[in-house]
Amino acid sequence: MTRHDSTPHAIEVRGLVKHYGETKALDGVDLNVREGTVLGVLGPNGAGKTTLVRCLSTLIRPDAGTATVAGYDVVRQPRQLRRTIGLTGQYASVDEKLSGWENLYMIGRLLDLPRKDARRRSDDLLERFSLTEAAKKPAAQYSGGMRRRLDLAASMIGQPAVLYLDEPTTGLDPRTRNEVWGEVQRMxxxxxxxxxxxxxxxxxxxLASELTVIDRGRVVAEGRIHELKAKVGGRTLQIRPSDPTQLSAMADAVRRAGLDGVAGAQMVPEEGLLYVPILSDEQLTSVVGLLGAQGFAIADIGTHLPSLDEVFLAITGEKSSESDVLRDMKEEVAA
Amino acid sequence: MSTATLTKPGAGQSGPTRPAVAEDAEGRIGLRANLRHIGALARRNTLQIKQDPESMFDVLFMPIVFTLLFTFVFGGAMMGKGNQSEYVSYLVPGLMAMMGMNVSMSVGTGVNEDFQKGVMDRFRTMPIARSSVLIAKIVVEVGRMMVAFTILLVVGLILGMTIGTSWLHVLAAVGLSLLFGASLMWIFILIGLTVKTAQAVQGMAMIVLMPLQFGSSIFTPTSTMPGWLETFTNYNPLSNLADAARGLFRGDIPIAHDVWMVLAWSAAITLATAPLAIRKFRDKT
Incomplete structure (x- = not known):
């Protein structure tokens, strides 16, 4: 797991187990996060993602295994550990009755900032997260995106070395999601x-450079994003020719081009679409350029990433534990 | 990205605005830091009231409504028609015990509602003593209790309550009632952290509250009750509190026993339930 370089680990988890009665929320999880990197923990609802975050942020005690964050043990040194972490949960962890400013100021004071510093830092963070105008309004009146941004700002007051983001964009619209992503990248x-x-x-x-895929409390795959993508097949390019009768000619042209991975191009005549698996932006450009050079007219073009379900299918050969729920959710998101 | 150097994840020195670390090597929170945290959290609870003034209705109107109601409904029967003011002097010191208990109960519902929200997760992942969240709540509720007692005394005086001693004695009675009320809060916090919904807190509390409040010397002298009930009421700490407060207002009855009993009860309740409540708060998931 440490094969890439020697950067020390900010988070080390070994054999972490947490039971809730009969259910094993975590069933022996191992993972590492190198300092200054983002580890994405991907998994369906109920896979154990939130339980993992709650263990690592000292909210619950694991039943077995060890975990250290910034060198502190989650069970034996929770007090020191809390000083180094920030948490932004799935549910906004701010006080809704307080204004944005008051929320940040309170947290600054709880983190032992002198009054003056707490005030200044609250002002600065509100500005940075574009909340200055809403600073005096109660958080209950904030939109979903504003609340999430306030939540992120609250997590940043203590300048944590390690930040947990538990499904930070679940339930946000695409524009707001992009805003949150931008902020995370900045941090x-x-x-x-x-x-x-x-x-x-x-x-x-x-956001992530490395990925751990978990399901039913276990790690089912891990690695750098491009490694997993190579396994899963990366993005799929969809091409709609202007003339549907040219579909098979186009498919042949792409297959003959000999691009790595692209040989798997498939046409679906009923949809009038050609599906081309691609691994990089360069391949996308090559495919489109190639078709243009050979005089094919393209009516429509698009790409899509593999869904979580497709990832699971490719990695484990079986559906994720909540694939039905997920499919419903995806349809909702798409609608 | 993978080679970026970053703030050393050492103990709490990660930024320019990070103040002197207010803890020892074990990460324990010092007394001054603890008081500062309680202050910041009490400010939060006060701002919540400002945002939601209706939450003060109970302490604003309970003293008025109860005093008027009991005085004019029971006063005549107790002391004879037209002698309500005598009953007011009997009732008001005891009503402090009752209202203290009612306000304490609201702490339980407050803590329960708080826990339904994400902000508790944030508090519990911060380097603050877990008890400070609960103590801040108690501080603010004691403040609310003081508002209720002030209104109660004003209403009592308007209705003709007499004070046979000094304001210092009255303050002592108020202090005793606050102390006992604060100790009760730990019980209700414990209940609030144990049951699922705020409504359940109220339901459970009422079952305990009504017999304790009416089976006491708050409203009537216990000598008129049947023997078994008199025994119960004499051991009821609310009777001790009501009698102690009454004695402090009048100055012509011995109070030492009742005062000691109230102090002992307050200490015992706090010692027994505060650690349980704090542990419950810490381990709640």
Whole structure:
């Protein structure tokens, strides 16, 4: 797991187990997060993602196994550990009755900042997260995206070395999701180590450099994003020729081009679409350029990432534990 | 990205604005830091009231409604028609015990509702003593209790309550009632952390509250009750509190026993339930 380089680990988890009665929420999880990187923990609902975050943030005690964060043991040194972490949960962890400013100021004071510093830092963070105008409004009146941004700002007051983001964009619209992603990337640029849980392959690809896929409390795959993508097949390019009768000619042209992985091009005549698996932006450009050079007219073009279900299918050969739920959710998101 | 150097994840020195670490090597929180945390959290609870003024209705109107109701419904029967003011002097010191208990109960529902929200997760992942969240709540509720007692005394005086001693004695009675009320809060916090919904807290509390409040010397002298009930009421700490407060208001009855009993009860309740409540708060998932 440490094969890439010698950067020390900010988070080390070994054989972590947490039971809730009969259910094993965590069933022996191992993972490492190197300092200054983002680890994406991908998994369906109920895979154990939130339990993992709650263990690592000292909210619950694991039943077995060890975990250290910034060198502190989650069970034996919770007090020191809390000083180095920030947590932004699936449910906004701010006080809704307080204004944005009051929330941040309170947290600053709880983190032992002198009054003056707490005030200044609250002002600065509100500005940075574009919340200055809403600073005095109670958080209950904030939109979903504003609340999530306030939540992120709250997690940043203590300048944590390690930040947990538990499904930070679940339930947000695409524009707001992009805003949150931008903020997370900025924090990572400042050197924060991030453990991000998500149900979205797209989110993991945007933010994380490495990925751990968990299901039913166990790690089912791990590695760098491009390694997993190579396994799963990366993105799929969809091409709709202007003239549907040219579909098979186009498919042949792409297959003959001899691009790595692209040989798997498939046409679906009923849809009038050609599906081409691609591994990189360069391949996308090559395919499109190739078709253009050979005089094919293209009516429509698009790409899509493999869904979580497709990832599971490719990695484990079986459906994820909640694939039905997920399919429903994806349809909702698409609608 | 993978080679970026970052803040050393050492003990709490990760940024320019990070203040002197307010803890020892074990990460224990020092007394001053603890008081500062309680202050910041009490400010939060006060701001919540400001945001939601209706939450003060109970302490604003309970003293008025109860005092008027009991005085004019029971007063005549107790002391003879037209002698309500005599009953007010009997009732008001005891009503502090009752209202203290009712306000304490609201702490339980408050803690329960708080826990339904994500902000508790944040508090519990911060380097603060877990008890400070609960103590801040108690501080603010004691403040609410003081508002209720002040209104109660004003209403009592308007209705003709007489004080046979000094304001210092009255303050002592108020202090005793606050102390006992604060100790009860730990019980209700424990209940609030144990049961599922805020409504359940109220339901459970009422079952305990009504017999304790009416089976006491708050409203009537216990000598008129049947023997078994008199025994119960004499051991009821609310009777001790009501009698102690009454004695402090009047100055012509011995109070030492009742005062000691109230102090002992307050200490015993706090010692027995505060550690349980704090542990429950710490381990709640």
């Amino acid at each position: 990572v640029g400042e050197g924060v180590t991030v453990l991000l849980t998500t149900q979205y392959m797209e989110e993991a690809e945007q």
